[in-house]
Amino acid sequence: MKHLVVGGSGQVGSALIDALVRREQTVVGTYLSHPVVGQVPLDMRQSDAIRKIVQEIQPDVIWVPGALPDVDRCEVDTDLSEAVNVRGPIALGDLAASREIPLVYFSSDYVFDGENGPYRETDPTHPIQVYGQHKVKAEEALLQYENTLVIRPAWIYSQEPNPRNFVYRIASELQKGHTVKAADDQYNTPTPSTGLAVRAVDAWLGGYRGILHLVGPERLSRLELVARIAQILGYDHPNIEVVHVGDLALPAKRPLNGGLITNASQFAIDERLEDLDFRQILTGH
Template sequence: MSCGAAELRITFSPGRVQLVQEEEVVPGGPRVLVTGATGLLGRAVCAEFLSIGWSVIGTGYRRARPRLLRCDLTDEDAVRGLLHEYQPDVIVHCAAERRPDVVERYTEAAVNLNVHATSMLAKEAAVCGALLIYISTDYVFDGRNPPYGEDDSPNPLNVYGRSKLEGERETLRHCPGAVVLRVPVLFGEVESVMESAVTSLWVKVEASESCTLDHCQQRFPTDARDVATVCRKLAERARQDPSIKGIFHFSGKEQMTKYEMAVAIAQAFNLPSNHLIPLTEQPVAAAPRPVNAQLNCSRLELQNLGVEPRPFTVAITDCLWPFTPDKRWRQTVFH
């Protein structure tokens, strides 16, 4: 990602903050810092802000790559130094451990990133005067009484949901002008189909043997590119209007189980789906999930900050076609 200030040269001690690859950078518009820029949503957010001429810098850690900063967000000195050096106008905090079963197994590391790193980032954002947009989740709700508005009481069922809820509270406690954006399960342009719980269904759609898929938990799959557009609209408006703060919801509108998503994917690519078997009992997993945590997105819409979500079939086809065999893709398109 292009950096937004030619003088930016991060020189902290190794392992804290470093440019993976230095290259000539040019001044641009307002500066946005995107954490978790190697991830599904982070990449989409970077692309969205670049498309409108903002200066963008992204951070990563284990998956950092050229033109990104490698930064350990759990290192307070590194975070403070990064913000002091780059002086962003906006921070979009996408970095998180968002796999519920992983959070159950590696709770300390996940809480370190989801809560403690978020708390530090919020403190430093407040000091440097940057607008902080914190990405949260529909899993802060228990799924027993949907749809959920921003003012409804959270009651997370798993450690992941609790860690993100605590991240919300830390964000708003240390940085009262921040924005919290809750979103459901995301998909988008992936580097591997396993990068998203939605695109990973492709493996079962392509399989020849029978396989079961959850047909109990109601999900609202949402394109990361739509979320990125909402982040951009929030950032533009909030920089002009200080009343734009607090909690917002954004979600796709189509209610689907994993089984229904897989069938829709199969139909989109003209593939058989009779080997997909709906499982109508809650699957056994390390982390319990809410049955239906549908988000009410009216606050975003009332502020004219909403986005009409891409239809699932159109969006998922756009994301998965690179993973189709060439012959099959031509048949899908032209026949």
């Protein structure tokens, strides 16, 4: 089968392509501003470009990990967020439906308000910032088509020495001797991109449709997470400053008592932070 991965240059997109190739699938990935050898350019804000690429590639499945996941940027540039996080995925969904092929869309735990986490697939959404509101809009439109799988991960990390990976960002700060601020009042379920991609492919191949929460096995505060990363990277006395999210004066509100849990336990991800090999991160500076 042939797969089109929109956002193949991203953290999740690149892991997805690896997972699909390992399952002997044919994959074409797309990038926007970070060219990847073998992938093709696509800006999903341009509906003509979307139609052209689908016409050329003739995919059997469309995957959409592509997004503007910078929550604060979405809050200050709502038009950009609407174009990338709402209209782009919906245009792809309409096209998939017209061709009677499935679409797998990557949403977020930010569809919830973080009053009472962790949340299950069946819990009602209540986003508290633009990014989450736009994810809900896209989800609702795409779920009108029965051949849609909506995957919700949370706090994604990877082994890549790339600033989009927060393990790398924390490693870089610690290595420079900088103090890392970490909130002790924000809880979530960190998710490895590798396990996420493998379970997403399992779910799609298994014919799962509708909403699926795919997250790592632990629920941690940001402070606990940063301390664990520092420990794994070998920092005995890391400079960590304990803060509350409110102290950070961020443009977008964060869900505090957040995180996800799944009703479909067969797809639970068991990979923990300690199971990943972060040597590449330490030597990639």
